[in-house]
Amino acid sequence: MSGPQDESEPRAVSSEAALISVCAALGAARACGPLSKAEASLLRRARQLPRPSAETLSRLIAEIRAGGDPLGEAFCVVRPGTRRRSLGAFYTVEGIVTAMASWVLARNPDIIIDVGCGSGRFAAAVRRLGFGGETIAIDIDPLATVMTRANLTVLGHRHATVVHGDLLRLSLADSRRGRTAFIGNPPYVRHHTLRPEAKRWAQKSGDALGVQVSGLSGLHALFVLAIAGLSRPGDLGCLITAAEWLDVGYGSALRTLFAQHLGCVRLDIGDPRTSAFGDAMSTAAIVSWEVGYSDAVSMRETRDLKTLRALTGGRAISRDTLTRSSRWRDLLHPRPHRDGLVPLGTYARVHRGIATGANGFFILSRDEAIIRELGGHVRPCVTRAHQVLSSGGVVRADKLDHVLLEVQDAADHDRALRSYLAEGIRHRVHERYLCEHRNPWWRLGGGPPPPIVATYMARQAPMFATNPDRCRIVNVLHGIHFREEVGEDIATTLVVWLNNHRDTLTGGRTYHGGLRKFEPRELEAILVPPLHELDARRVK
Known part of the structure; x- marks a missing residue:
């Protein structure tokens, strides 16, 4: 430069x-x-x-x-x-x-x-x-x-x-x-802003290649689809992209294209704490391929891609292992085997908190709810990850400063509520994207509040807390819902175990600066002791 x-x-x-x-x-x-x-x-x-x-x-x-x-x-x-x-x-x-x-x-x-x-x-x-x-x-x-x-x-x-x-x-x-070589840094545009015709093109192109393309795929994935469609045996390429496709569900099309169609030769992954792009908070991966290549793939994690000198070296990963894996980064950092532990999803489902579509309307301070006489229509709500991080493992309603508007039935509408909903309509809240797709627009849904809440995106491992007052949570947090009813004591023991073993939790994905994120299914995959063992430990 x-x-x-x-x-x-x-x-x-x-x-x-x-x-x-x-x-x-x-x-x-x-x-x-x-x-x-x-x-x-x-x-x-x-x-x-x-x-x-x-x-x-x-x-x-x-x-x-x-x-x-x-x-x-x-x-x-x-x-x-x-x-x-x-x-x-x-x-x-x-x-x-x-x-x-x-x-x-x-x-x-x-x-x-x-x-x-x-x-x-x-x-x-x-x-x-x-x-x-x-x-x-x-x-x-x-x-x-x-x-x-x-x-x-x-x-x-x-x-x-x-x-x-x-x-x-x-x-x-x-x-x-x-031989034709494709090289570059495909544009990084998230799926939210792609034109409908681009998404239709992706589905049609994926069908032609026998690859299922997720609607969550960004423009960089569409570029790889286009390159695969243009390539012939012997062609090659080298691209640098955001690295999220290595581990997420909607990255399966790219993993299939590189592993099976394009013939991945090597993969150089940037350390999650650094960024290869000047103004994008994203970890990068460089993928190199030759169409027709079918031997082992060289994989390497590089401390800082900006100081990269050559694409050489790395750990050999068999093609079969690469093809079977849904989380390519884990191939460089295999999870330690831990006898006797089972996935959290064995006992619980994980759901993201409520997405209101208009937090400024649906989330009120306690004082505002009192002034507006909405006390019968609100529930205490955890609105910030910090409230869990600093909770000591238990979130309590009386420590929360905000409430969530929670209306299930039109019959609940008293004068104060009717006035507040009318105010929302005057401010066109009902026309917001999520509100517009709810019927009626003011009913948030979300099922019962979770007995355990968890952070899922921070520069540290997730933190867990019991929720004995069954406060609501918004979508900055995950809720852990047991598949079968368990007592508060079991929930508490599980939270204590999880928080005591935070540094050993593997999974999720890591972005630039060490920002770790766990999607619901990834949190369900973390390993925990069987609940009967937790119960025995509690009794002892």
């Missing part, structure tokens, strides 16, 4: 318009294939701005040729993070790019495709490392492709084509010769 700019020198790029002007001056329109209408429109805007100085251009050219990406760095400054995140634009640091590019080039590809190219860091890296063959760089953002054109023009890449378009719609000639 480029070094810091001298404080005495005015910043060359202070806006997107200025960035476009710099790209135009560097020759973005002169090479790398025809411009799209959107790209041409951006570059026309550049004509209305002063041309960057010769000194500025010379400095930028020197930085690009030396291995930096001043255009991409400027883009990350002038475009707000919220806008970049909407397109999944999280840029990859230089050391990772170089290591991935070196791995790909060592396998002598004939064509290299930079998927979701951004400013073209991967396409530029393979060029600097001596690749002179056909390179295709594709991105849906026209400013990204204009930056890539500028970078590759400066590097003198004569066989590069930059495509402003969607990888999901890319087609490659069946007559292409040799």
Whole structure:
């Protein structure tokens, strides 16, 4: 990456318009294939701005040729993070790019495709490392492709084509010769914001490959689907993605694609306490493959991917083990065998707390509930994980400062409640997404309150507490519900055991900074003593 700019020198790029002007001056329109209408429109805007100085251009050219990406760095400054995140634009640091590019080039590809190219860091890296063959760089953002054109023009890449378009719609000639390599950092966009047509495409593409695709899959998973559909025997690739797919249910499609369809060769996983992306709280994984490869897979956890030098080494994991496993990270950290313990799910179901869809309406302070005369329609509620972490293993109603509106029947509506619900309608609470999908909108449901509550996301293992007053919990916590009725004494003994063994609990997933998260099924999988043994210990 480029070094810091001298404080005495005015910043060359202070806006997107200025960035476009710099790209135009560097020759973005002169090479790398025809411009799209959107790209041409951006570059026309550049004509209305002063041309960057010769000194500025010379400095930028020197930085690009030396291995930096001043255009991409400027883009990350002038475009707000919220806008970049909407397109999944999280840029990859230089050391990772170089290591991935070196791995790909060592396998002598004939064509290299930079998927979701951004400013073209991967396409530029393979060029600097001596690749002179056909390179295709594709991105849906026209400013990204204009930056890539500028970078590759400066590097003198004569066989590069930059495509402003969607990888999901890319087609490659069946007559292409040799091996095609796919490289890059697919955009990280969560499933919530994917267009319906993208989800339909994913289902159709998954069906064609015989892979079941979860509706919770993000855009990076769809990119892997597209690559699998474009690949032929002998093709290869190297991608860096958020690592969550290694262990979660909705990552099964990616695990199947990499293990069985694409031929995973190696997997380099970042330490959960570090991040490979500058502004994303996510652990990263680099997956490398060759279509047709079927031997053991090399797996390695790297303390800091940012200091990565090469994709080498690691523990050999058999293909059969990889295919059977639903939690790939555990293959590097196998759970210790503990005789006599059983999954918590043997005795209990775990459910997330109530999602109100409008906490500001449904959660009230005790004083507000009294003032509004809603005392008969509320129940004490645990609203923060800290209330469990600091509870000493028992949450009590009289220690809670908030209550939850709990109305089950329209017949319960007295004057005060009718007035409060009418106020909610005036503020359009009933039109919120979750409220709109409840009938009636004010009935939260959620079943009986749980006898045990647990934290599930913190920079520490889960903490457990009994809930003898049967307070409600919201969705920052999990509730543990016994499958068969047990006494409070058994619940208390189980909570004591769990909290005394927190440091030995395995499972869940770990994000950047050591943030651990347990989904309900993952919490059900933790190992506990049989309840009859707990009862015997209590009696003793």
